[in-house]
Amino acid sequence: MYALTCEVCDWRAPGGSSSACPKCGGFVEISYQRPLTTDTTRPGIWRYASRLPLQDPANAVSLGEGGTPLLPAGRLGRALDLPGLHFKLEGANPTGSYKDRIAAVGISRLRETGKAAWAATSSGNAGAAIAAYGARAGVPGHLFTLERAAPAKLAQILAYGPTVRAVARLGYDPAVEQTTWRNLRAICDSNNWSMLVTARTLSPHAMEGAKTISYEVCEQLGGRPPDVVYIPVGGGGLLSASWKGFIEWRAAGLIDRLPHMVAVQAQGCDPIVQAWAAGRPVAPIAGCESAISGIQLTAPPDGDLALRALRESGGWAVAVPDEATYSAQAELAAAEGIFAEPAAATALAAVRADLASGRLRGDETVACWLTGVGFKDMVAAQRMAEGHAVERIQVEQILALAASG
Numbered sequence: 001m002y003a004l005t006c007e008v009c010d011w012r013a014p015g016g017s018s019s020a021c022p023k024c025g026g027f028v029e030i031s032y033q034r035p036l037t038t039d040t041t042r043p044g045i046w047r048y049a050s051r052l053p054l055q056d057p058a059n060a061v062s063l064g065e066g067g068t069p070l071l072p073a074g075r076l077g078r079a080l081d082l083p084g085l086h087f088k089l090e091g092a093n094p095t096g097s098y099k100d101r102i103a104a105v106g107i108s109r110l111r112e113t114g115k116a117a118w119a120a121t122s123s124g125n126a127g128a129a130i131a132a133y134g135a136r137a138g139v140p141g142h143l144f145t146l147e148r149a150a151p152a153k154l155a156q157i158l159a160y161g162p163t164v165r166a167v168a169r170l171g172y173d174p175a176v177e178q179t180t181w182r183n184l185r186a187i188c189d190s191n192n193w194s195m196l197v198t199a200r201t202l203s204p205h206a207m208e209g210a211k212t213i214s215y216e217v218c219e220q221l222g223g224r225p226p227d228v229v230y231i232p233v234g235g236g237g238l239l240s241a242s243w244k245g246f247i248e249w250r251a252a253g254l255i256d257r258l259p260h261m262v263a264v265q266a267q268g269c270d271p272i273v274q275a276w277a278a279g280r281p282v283a284p285i286a287g288c289e290s291a292i293s294g295i296q297l298t299a300p301p302d303g304d305l306a307l308r309a310l311r312e313s314g315g316w317a318v319a320v321p322d323e324a325t326y327s328a329q330a331e332l333a334a335a336e337g338i339f340a341e342p343a344a345a346t347a348l349a350a351v352r353a354d355l356a357s358g359r360l361r362g363d364e365t366v367a368c369w370l371t372g373v374g375f376k377d378m379v380a381a382q383r384m385a386e387g388h389a390v391e392r393i394q395v396e397q398i399l400a401l402a403a404s405g
C-alpha cells in the first residue's frame, strides 16, 4: 500500500511503523504504490484515503476533520489591492485547528496497529486534537506539555480526559526538548504505545494527514494551485507536509505547476527565517521573545525539511513582529468575519509585509493557511476587544437609538 524510504541511506521497507531509518536514523519518507484516487463518497480527509498510510479505511477514527472552507478575501482583498487573496479556514476543524487532520490519521493508525495508548508533547493545539481523537477511539493518552501552556488550550485538552504532565523547562531549553522526545520514544517502545508528535521527523505517518490541506485547495481553486502559499511555521512540519501535498497532486497529473511556499514566523522566535537568510541549516536559538502561542519553537524538529520546501518551490521566509500579527488578527475579524488565533494571523501580516516590499505584485493567487480558531487564545481575543466600549443603557433608550439610526 505504502513504502518507507530512508532519505540518507539505501534502506527501504514495504510499509511498517518505523518513524526513522533503523539502519542510520535518517528521515523516512512515505510513498504510495496505489494510484491517487479521490473517494467522493467519504467526507473530509478520508476522500484522500488512497494517499494516507492506513491499510484499511474502516479503521478511520473521525470527528469530521478536513473539508474546510477556502474563502476569497472580500474587503481585505480590495483594500490591499490583492484580489486573488484567499483564506483556508483550518479553525473550522472539530477541535479548532489543522492538527485534527494529523490526529485523525495518528489515532486511526493507533487503532489499526493495536497500540494500547498514545503519548505526545504539545503546547496546545496538537494536544487538544490528539486528546479528542483519543477520546473518540476510547484509548488512554499521556500528554507532556509546557509549564506555561495557554490556559484556554490547556482547559480544552483536560476536557478530553488524558493524563497531562507539565515538564520543567520544556519549551525553554532545546536540550530538554530533545531529551523529552528521546524518553517518550523509549516509553512508547517498551509499553506498546503510539508516539504522536506533530513533526514529520518524529511521526511521519500521522503527519501525512496535513498534506490534505493542499489537495483540498487545488480542488477548491478548480484544479489550479495558488501562486503563493503563506504558512505559519513553528516546527516546520506543516509547511513541509503541505509542499508534499502539492508535489503528489502534480505527480497525479491534477495540476500542471507548483506554488511558491512562504514560511512565516514571529520575529522574536524565527530560527527558520534566520537559517534561510543566512543560507545554512536550521540551528536552535537561545530563547523565544514572541508571545504568539503555537509557533514558539526554538529548535524546530522539521526545520531543515521546511528549508528544503522553500528551496524547491522558489519560496522564501518572512518574520513578522507580534504587533503586526495582532493588527492582522483584528483585521481578519472586522473586515472578513474570520475569528483566527494570532498564530494564524501571522500569514496575513506577512502578506502585508511582502506587498509593502514589492515581493508580491498584487496579481497573484495567494492562499493563507489560517491554522487555528480565535478561541484558542482568549488573552489575544480580549486584547482585540479592548477599545470597543460596551455602553450600558435602559430598555426605553433602544427606541431612541433606532430613530437616530
Ligand SMILES: [Zn+2]
Pocket (backbone or CB within 6 Å): 006, 007, 008, 009, 010, 011, 021, 022, 023, 024, 025, 026
Ligand atoms: Zn538510513
